[in-house]
Amino acid sequence: MVRWLYLSALADTPLAIVQAGLLAWLAAGLLNSEPSLWLPASLLLLTLALRALAGAARARFSAGAAADIGQAVRNAVAEALLRGAGGTLTAGEASTALLEQAGAVGRYHAGFAVQRRVASLATVLFLLAAFSVDWIVGVIFLCTAPLIPVFMMLVGSGAQRAADRQLESLRFLGGYFLDRLRGVLTLRAFAREAAEQQAVDTVNGEYRKHTMKVLRIAFLTSAVLELFAALSVALVALYVGLHLLNLIAIGPGPRLDFATGLWLLLLAPEFYQPLRQLAAGYHDRAAAHAAAEALAPLLEEGDTTSAPANVSATATTLTLDQVSFRYPGSEETLLHDCSLTVTAGACLVLRGDSGTGKSTLLKLIAGLLAPDTGEIGHNGRPAPLLAQATGNLAWAGQHPWFIHGTVADNLRLAAPDADDAALHQVLAECGLNHLPAGLDTALDENGGGLSGGQGRRLALARALLSPAPLLLLDEPTAELDETLEQRIIAALRARKGQRTLVIATHSPALATLADQSLWLGPSPVSMEGQAHG
Template identity: 45%
Template sequence: MAITEDDGAAGGKAAAPAQAAQWLARHAGGRSAGMTLAVGAGLGVGLCVIGQAMGIAWIVHSVVTLDLSVMQTAPSIAAVAALMLLRGLLQYLQQRAAGRVSQQRIGGIRSALLAHLHAAGPARIAQWHQADLASRAVHAVDAIGPYIAHYRPQRVLAVAVPLLVGIAAALHDWLVGLLLFVSAPLIPLFMTLVGWGAERLSTRFEKQRARAAGVFGDRIRGLLSLRLFNAEDQATRQVRAFSNELRKDSMRVLRVAFLSSAVLEFFAAVAVAAVAIYVGMGLLGYLEIGPAGALSLYSGLCVLLLAPEFFAPLRQLATHYHDRAAALGAAEQLAPLFELPAMPARHSEDARAAGAHAAAACHAVSLSRTHGRVLHDLAFELPRGQCLLLWGPSGCGKTSILHLLAGHLAPDTGHIEVAGGAPGRPGSVAWLGQRPFLARGSIAHNIGLGRVQASRAEIEEAARRCGVLDFAAALPDGLDTRIGEGGIGLSGGQAQRVAVARAWLTQAPLTLADEATNGLDRDAAASVIQALRTLCEDGRSLVVASHDPDLKAIADHVLPLAAWQP
């Protein structure tokens, strides 16, 4: 089964490669004490490598050429052993310091992402699939970790360490040093050429992973519908097809990553072989080119040991070059989320007073969307303790008005006041959506989400006033009866009454209800309307968006809205 861009849940957009690179440099780059320590430890490892090579070459030279005994070379052997131990300690320090920086940066990026999504508000992130957001917040952010821990320090070491090793080799034989320095630029050149393909494949892999998460999430949420329509086999085939495509994309990325390592290994092997041939022919006296005739066992063995170490940092860079491609692919998925505009943040003194009696007021408010103007010169005042019904057909802007009052959106023109201040202030409004959010847990727990510090007595009072006890008393454990995510185990009307009780518990002066009776039968709708009436009887203000005529019974004011015409 071929997977097309239209299959599955629609994912969010991705950033351009240049924009992703800038975002990655801004959030994952920058200097830090930990990264400086990691690079310094890596340079120390390089110096230890040079010392080891010189020490081993001197020991062999002393035993073979100078006829020294093993005991006479004991100080040199001890020095080499100490360098090996120091090299291991520095490698551990390098990995630990870089890993700590990576964890700190990853935690900072994830915290900043969650804070930005919270600041953007529900109205702006509603266009993104929940599974897509979760995949980006978890997998995409984690994909940046290896880039910070491995690629960034190795990028510096791949230049500094070969330079030190090359200079040490040149001091013993300038022709070998020249050969190493001439062959070195070929490796990053071909790595870059191969890396372009790796970046493209990594970006595709991140997109496929986000889309696969959305498809799987949709199928899980729709298990009941799939069962009713006997479509489980079809859904299973679709999930399996997405999994196979994701597996193939993962293997494509790995193939390119192995190709970049193979390119480096080829050029490194050729260069080391050339050095070995040069040293062997020089020691045998078959070469008289440059310093070849003056080669000794010490100098020849030393440059022969240094030649592989010259390419070792570049080999590690090739290993971690895939981490850079994966991080760029993740950055293309994360950058658009950081571009979402935040909800309007206004101080209470910015709102014009509409009178101390007003629970909510709009003055000459206009709002436009991508398809045209939704609201034009909207004006109303809602006195405290009363109910306003936003009446009209679908598409007339009822939900948009609720989002404006909640502070999720900012009007193009005009100004809004909620409970004597600007909209969006914490605790100023309570929200009742068409499909109320209910977490897995007890009914009492879901009511208590309205105010986490509420006592059991306050939760029971909210349940009594809003009619939750009317049906909870017949349940096995009453308010402690556990329900599933999304209200599984409750009817639509019962779930709405739990949501109303939660809104009552928040003690917010204004409650916003969006189609609270949508999809309910007459009896269930009547129980929800009675629960909403309780809010007004307790002095709360209520704005309800609906086209249900039964809600007019509790409305003090009705604001008719006409459907928008393009």
């Protein structure tokens, strides 16, 4: 596709030179009242048709190549996001990366990058053609042509800054809008629709302002370049005209006949055309540059996570070595030099008042957060990021996410080959054996279709079904009655020894499972793992 794009784009220059020649031939013939002009006339028609054809082919191949390249970038970005790269991106920023930025890179490669090469080659061809007939016209072309790239370079940094700001505000708008869309029910409940609509309008206005600035620079650049081109064409016209009227006698001008002079004159606008097209696409370059800068860290991060993880077959030995952690911008150090070892197959219970950092420690162990200092090890090796730990740990959090599908679809995320009997068994262990449609009960992403408690137990069932050697469970028995809690405790006890369990809980009954327990206090004190029971 790209090769055809180059061919169709390059075909235009020789055709333009020939077209100018044929037009000059025809005009001179008409002026001299030559009897038969059908040959230049038909050749001219043929050239015009070929140019139109090449132009249409170029537009088609260019759109195709831009779509292909954009799609390839989009696939790479999607792959990186799915591997967990770009963990700090909001959903809106991720969608901007997938849609807008990937598209901008595609448009640049199929547009500006192609035109830059085409313009260089076309300039050389036109110069050769001009010099072969009249060196003064050649010199005019040679001296005026660099004005266009030099001017583009002069406006370059300003255009780049404007494109950067436009992209930044688009990312912000994407994230802001998506957040409001997600929380639309909450906004409606608090009658905040009008205020939020206004806020989205304001953010949208900012984006519009930045976009208008980019367009203003693009239009102004094009207008100035048009002026340069027009002045240069006028210079050639003046030179040719003065010679045809025998008013000056410099250069090879005195030998110019009408046809050659007209050909040179017709060549002049064609000479500047590729450079003007290049300038017109300059804002594409700035947009692609800004997009590439935003995407590069994501794709580099994606590359490093591309190696498939080795799933450990046995329970994981977990070590924390002087781990400290504080959320960015927070005054409170939640963990301070925390050290402990959980042997493979043991159960560590995290206890403490609400807000003391139990879920945070689970996230650190899962690799969802990175410690400020210290190291967390799985089987003696630095804990992999969650993105690289596929299959090595299973997580059941307080706010579980599901895929749109059935209960069975969601359970099989953890164990794709599990048969229905295994699914029924794990559901029974978690007290979910009386769901309205059993394994076929339909769910949405937020667990709609189940009650909040059932949703949390389904997430627990999914973790229990997973063959992962490390299970991280956040309040698995919260808000359950005693019978259900005992059932779940029994299910967890059955996994002890085969899996390493880390459980955050307020429940004294669940805490009896602990081989080790860790009390997280309100102040940043040093904590040691203690043997329990």
